[in-house]
Amino acid sequence: MTGPGVAWPRRAGQLELRPPTRVDLDGVLSWRNRPEVTRWLLRTTVEPEAFAKAWLDAVEDPDQHAVVAVLDGRVVATGSLDVHDGMGQFDGDVWRRSEGLLGYLVDPAYAGRGFATDIAGALLDLAFHELGLHRVTAGCFADNHASWRVMEKLGMRREQHGVRDSWHAELGWVDGYTYAILAEEWASPGA
Template sequence: MTWPRPAGPLVLRPPTPDGLDQVLAWRNRPEVTRWLLRTEVDPDAFRSAWLSTDDPHSHSGLADLDGVVVGTGSLWVRDAMGQTQGDAWRGAEASIGYLVDPAHAGRGYATAIAGALLELAFAELGLHRVTAGCFAANTASWRVMEKLGLRREQHGVGDSWHAELGWVDGYTYGMLAEEWRGRPGG
């Protein structure tokens, strides 16, 4: 994978201890964790996981704006569903995730990060399909997905546990490589 990589006005770069300290300054705040599955992270475990380079299926970076880390982006490659004859389904799919510091929200950075992750998945890694999910009430997140052309594939009614809200609806979005190539600018 090529680092650093452009993401609109941002640059996605590999994680560093200093960059992760910048993320940890806002990562566990309630306005950030409200829509995350992992609501709080231990700083030492967080640093260790992000700095580990053992997993060839994990591609995570920090979103940098002139030396300030304003977000994160992650892509996890996995096997698609497939029959055992052949192996085209092995490592053919990925899921993406993105997070933006609330101080920098509303500027299109999540869209830029997610767009760069799609570029990585389809143009560089040659994957067949990418998915992303969110709580249905996380309007900002699903708007990013729709803006980038991902299709809402699943609306799970009461399928997601939220610590404050109880059982809530969840969305899953997806995009195929040919859809990415066929979009304007693709």
């Protein structure tokens, strides 16, 4: 349900974050498969029905926090925080459901306005202050400057630079980055 006990909608700067509806996802699909959007995604074009089903199914999954970002009644971006087990020895279970994987995507008509940073910041607040996660990671192609700048702006650290570890349909083997932040390192923007 985008998380049991998680209150929606919530603010992220000028945006309202909330679980998606089918109508919202139809709006997202109006820009999601455009080349300027898919250029830096691992999953390039998506089949509309499968895409909508996956997002709507996520609304009912307590470990998936899939949201749309709304500005003046229009869906301008999406965000996600997927909770999963960390790595740990089987003696104890403190590592279970201790990590999150962060994602965000902005309609190109609204790019460059700080919305990805606002969405990611709100989801990091959710991860650490409400869900009690220990660590959150995110990844991107190294050439996706806009994405890694968002992560760095929020205090995430580059933990991995994979040399030619990522396949890109147009560019071939390219470098990839993985970023992370721990709960004790997170300070909400403006705090």
